[in-house]
Amino acid sequence: VGPGSQDFVALEARFGARNYHPVPVVVDRALDCLVWDVEGREYIDMMGAYSAVSHGHLHPRVVAAAQRQLHKVAVTSRAYHGNTLGPFLAKLCTLAGFERALPMNTGAEAVETAIKCARRWGHRVKGIPDGQAEILVARNNFHGRTTTIVGFSSEPEYRAGFGPFAPGFRHFDFGDMASVRAAATPNTCAVLVEPIQGEAGVVLPPPGFFAELRDWCTAHRVLLVDDEVQAGLGRTGKWFAFEHEGIRPDALILGKALGAGLLPVSAFLADAPVMDVFDPGSHGSTFGGNALAAAVALEGLRVLEDERLVERAAQLGPHLMQRLQEVQQAAGPLIRDVRGRGLWVGVDIDPAHGNARRLVEQLARNGVLSKETHETVIRFAPPLTISAALIDRATAIFRDTVAAWRA
Numbered sequence: 510v511g512p513g514s515q516d517f518v519a520l521e522a523r524f525g526a527r528n529y530h531p532v533p534v535v536v537d538r539a540l541d542c543l544v545w546d547v548e549g550r551e552y553i554d555m556m557g558a559y560s561a562v563s564h565g566h567l568h569p570r571v572v573a574a575a576q577r578q579l580h581k582v583a584v585t586s587r588a589y590h591g592n593t594l595g596p597f598l599a600k601l602c603t604l605a606g607f608e609r610a611l612p613m614n615t616g617a618e619a620v621e622t623a624i625k626c627a628r629r630w631g632h633r634v635k636g637i638p639d640g641q642a643e644i645l646v647a648r649n650n651f652h653g654r655t656t657t658i659v660g661f662s663s664e665p666e667y668r669a670g671f672g673p674f675a676p677g678f679r680h681f682d683f684g685d686m687a688s689v690r691a692a693a694t695p696n697t698c699a700v701l702v703e704p705i706q707g708e709a710g711v712v713l714p715p716p717g718f719f720a721e722l723r724d725w726c727t728a729h730r731v732l733l734v735d736d737e738v739q740a741g742l743g744r745t746g747k748w749f750a751f752e753h754e755g756i757r758p759d760a761l762i763l764g765k766a767l768g769a770g771l772l773p774v775s776a777f778l779a780d781a782p783v784m785d786v787f788d789p790g791s792h793g794s795t796f797g798g799n800a801l802a803a804a805v806a807l808e809g810l811r812v813l814e815d816e817r818l819v820e821r822a823a824q825l826g827p828h829l830m831q832r833l834q835e836v837q838q839a840a841g842p843l844i845r846d847v848r849g850r851g852l853w854v855g856v857d858i859d860p861a862h863g864n865a866r867r868l869v870e871q872l873a874r875n876g877v878l879s880k881e882t883h884e885t886v887i888r889f890a891p892p893l894t895i896s897a898a899l900i901d902r903a904t905a906i907f908r909d910t911v912a913a914w915r916a
């Protein structure tokens with residue numbers, strides 16, 4: 510970190526809460542897959558803001574849509590109708606194959622929305638006594654940071670000291686149907702699950718798990734609620750990760766890339782018999798579905814479609830995977846595993862041989878942005894606009910970083 514950057518790091522340290530431990534890069538600007546720091550050094554963004562920047566930074570069509578809307582109106586709250594929300598929701602529902610969508614801002618808010626909807630559905634439709642609905646969640650899940658959500662996290666770091674937590678959540682082991690059955694009770698209203706566990710370190714489900722889970726949910730009248738905040742909108746090489754599993758969930762949660770890299774936009778989607786447990790006054794958000802967010806998100810969806818970015822992720826995903834497997838082969842025992850789907854790959858570092866956090870920092874010094882999770886897995890989730898040539902450049906730098914680490 511140069512002297513110019515140091516000042517900004519110091520200001521954040523002096524006046525900011527200490528709830529993050531950022532990689533020491535001070536970003537000044539970004540365009541598409543490249544980022545520049547305040548000293549003008551260039552980086553390849555292989556991290557894409559945890560999959561929120563799937564369109565690339567400041568996609569010109571998304572910026573233009575925002576600028577057009579900024580000459581009209583940005584925020585009115587949902588106290589009034591608007592002429593951007595309806596078109597956005599219509600497009601989103603058509604793409605995802607659901608009857609209704611409820612817009613929020615952050616991923617965690619959309620997850621909270623799903624929890625409220627599932628519980629009320631369990632009470633009103635399934636007949637579970639009010640206040641006793643239970644939701645099954647996977648061990649090592651990540652669904653956000655509200656007190657309710659961290660209450661069912663398995664990660665001590667996310668929970669310690671923040672209790673008391675909300676009851677009504679029971680755990681199963683991701684990928685293990687026997688543990689789903691063991692966790693269920695007559696009061697189970699929903700299974701809330703990520704299609705691929707992102708924050709846990711890009712953990713893929715065993716083949717057939719979701720098909721079995723789908724059948725089980727149908728047989729027991731339990732809602733399958735699919736959190737695709739990180740996996741959705743093309744990241745895995747399909748529009749939605751559930752398509753890889755040959756299933757359709759009862760409800761879908763989207764966020765991150767829904768805001769097209771510009772704004773926080775999230776949504777909860779379901780069909781009418783589920784969504785309509787929300788009646789006027791039962792749920793809402795001042796900013797959810799605001800005119801600017803809706804205009805940006807709608808254009809973002811059109812860009813994904815028009816530029817065939819989902820197909821691109823499907824094509825380039827195997828290329829990224831192959832390059833990273835080559836790095837693994839050269840790296841020896843430092844890299845335990847390389848896994849992922851589409852343009853979303855985790856490189857699992859053996860803690861006996863290296864530290865993922867320090868590797869990520871060294872990789873940043875060498876000009877590639879990535880992020881580790883749980884100190885062991887380095888995550889790559891570049892914008893879906895990335896080229897094969899840029900993937901080659903980034904992975905060559907990673908290869909050299911890994912080689913120098915071992916030397």
Ligand code: PMP
Binds near residue numbers: 617738740
């Ligand atoms: N669900 C999943 C699967 C996520 O990966 C995340 C964020 N990493 C969230 C929910 C929470 O999203 P947000 O940070 O926007 O609240």
